[in-house]
Amino acid sequence: MPEEELLGGRSNRRKFKQIGTALHEMCQPLTTLQCTLEMAALNDTLEEYREATETGLAECRRLVTLVESMREVLHEASQETEVEELEAGR
Amino acid sequence: MNVLIVEDDAALGHFLEQGLKLDGHDVTAVTDGEAALESAAKLRPELMILDLGLPRMDGIEVLAEMQEHYRSTSVLVLTGRAEMEERVKCLRLGADDVVMKPFSFHELRARLQALSRRRSQFEDPVLRFGDLEMDRARRRVTQAGREVELTATEFSLLESLMRRRGERVCSRAELLREVWRMPLGAGAIAARTSRMDTNIVEVYINYLRKKLGRNSTASRGASGGRHSVIRTVRGEGYLLDAPEDRNLNIGACNPPPELTAIFALGGCAADA
Numbered sequence: 048m049p050e051e052e053l054l055g056g057r058s059n060r061r062k063f064k065q066i067g068t069a070l071h072e073m074c075q076p077l078t079t080l081q082c083t084l085e086m087a088a089l090n091d092t093l094e095e096y097r098e099a100t101e102t103g104l105a106e107c108r109r110l111v112t113l114v115e116s117m118r119e120v121l122h123e124a125s126q127e128t129e130v131e132e133l134e135a136g137r
Numbered sequence: 138m139n140v141l142i143v144e145d146d147a148a149l150g151h152f153l154e155q156g157l158k159l160d161g162h163d164v165t166a167v168t169d170g171e172a173a174l175e176s177a178a179k180l181r182p183e184l185m186i187l188d189l190g191l192p193r194m195d196g197i198e199v200l201a202e203m204q205e206h207y208r209s210t211s212v213l214v215l216t217g218r219a220e221m222e223e224r225v226k227c228l229r230l231g232a233d234d235v236v237m238k239p240f241s242f243h244e245l246r247a248r249l250q251a252l253s254r255r256r257s258q259f260e261d262p263v264l265r266f267g268d269l270e271m272d273r274a275r276r277r278v279t280q281a282g283r284e285v286e287l288t289a290t291e292f293s294l295l296e297s298l299m300r301r302r303g304e305r306v307c308s309r310a311e312l313l314r315e316v317w318r319m320p321l322g323a324g325a326i327a328a329r330t331s332r333m334d335t336n337i338v339e340v341y342i343n344y345l346r347k348k349l350g351r352n353s354t355a356s357r358g359a360s361g362g363r364h365s366v367i368r369t370v371r372g373e374g375y376l377l378d379a380p381e382d383r384n385l386n387i388g389a390c391n392p393p394p395e396l397t398a399i400f401a402l403g404g405c406a407a408d409a
Contacts, residue, residue: 067218067219070217070219071190071217071218072217074217074238074239075146075148075149075217075238076148077238077239078149078238078239078240079146079148079149079152081239081240081241081242082149082152082153082156082240082241082242082245083152085241085242085243086152086156086159086242102148102152105148106148109148
């Protein structure tokens with residue numbers, strides 16, 4: 048197998064792994080957010096709604112942080128790809 | 138149901154604990170694999186909700202240990218990993234169900250109920266506590282060998298109490314859910330606000346006390362006064378009470394706690 052293809056394969060596998068990890072991490076706050084909203088829909092007091100909103104917002108902040116880290120990974124991956132393409136062209 | 142939650146994510150663990158408590162379950166939550174096995178040994182839970190990615194000991198290892206030492210505990214695995222191979226591995230290692238994150242709490246509850254139904258198939262149809270005996274298949278209750286005539290609601294109410302075998306207080310919210318089939322949350326809300334519809338629990342508890350007290354000479358206390366079979370635990374709920382001077386047969390022929398059914402089988406809205 049040509050060296051470029053081998054390197055490209057490794058690079059892709061690393062990217063898939065990073066995306067897989069990021070998706071896995073996103074599942075936690077997303078689950079809490081979904082369950083909290085479902086429970087809030089069953090409640091009928093202002094206090095319970097407020098509590099659900101606070102939990103929901105905290106989970107949204109976690110999701111935003113994860114989205115930002117995913118963007119960074121994607122940015123790095125796209126830079127790596129550009130370098131690989133340039134090197135392959137040379 | 139006696140549930141052990143093993144989840145290292147604090148927010149999700151807390152939510153599951155609160156949600157399942159509101160649903161009437163007896164819940165303990167831990168955050169790592171080693172604590173999970175320690176709690177399993179101590180509590181012998183009927184159900185373990187197990188996250189796979191855990192500190193100190195991985196969920197897969199916990200699952201293998203559970204299968205080896207605590208087979209009677211049903212295990213529902215939570216996973217954020219999408220690989221089919223992992224779900225198959227969990228099921229082969231002894232998991233009773235696998236739920237992928239993100240999941241709906243409604244779905245989780247439904248799956249718990251399905252597990253509960255499966256467990257109840259192994260349950261002894263006869264419940265025993267002290268001199269009380271309840272044959273659920275024949276819908277018959279005896280106290281000290283004498284038959285006690287109960288309405289359908291009274292029967293369901295007594296069944297809910299007998300399933301806890303005097304070991305755990307049965308809250309008003311749990312009774313409203315199990316006997317009167319109040320939906321999730323409604324029982325807790327109603328119990329908290331003490332609206333007039335919650336009087337129904339007290340009314341039926343009193344009916345039962347009269348019927349169970351009246352038929353039993355064995356239920357008289359040592360002083361000769363009447364001993365109530367159902368004890369009120371202030372602010373908590375109700376508990377079957379067996380006086381010490383009775384020759385107790387608490388759960389003698391019942392299945393072990395891990396094979397005890399969870400939800401009331403004969404809940405009803407109206408008396409026969």
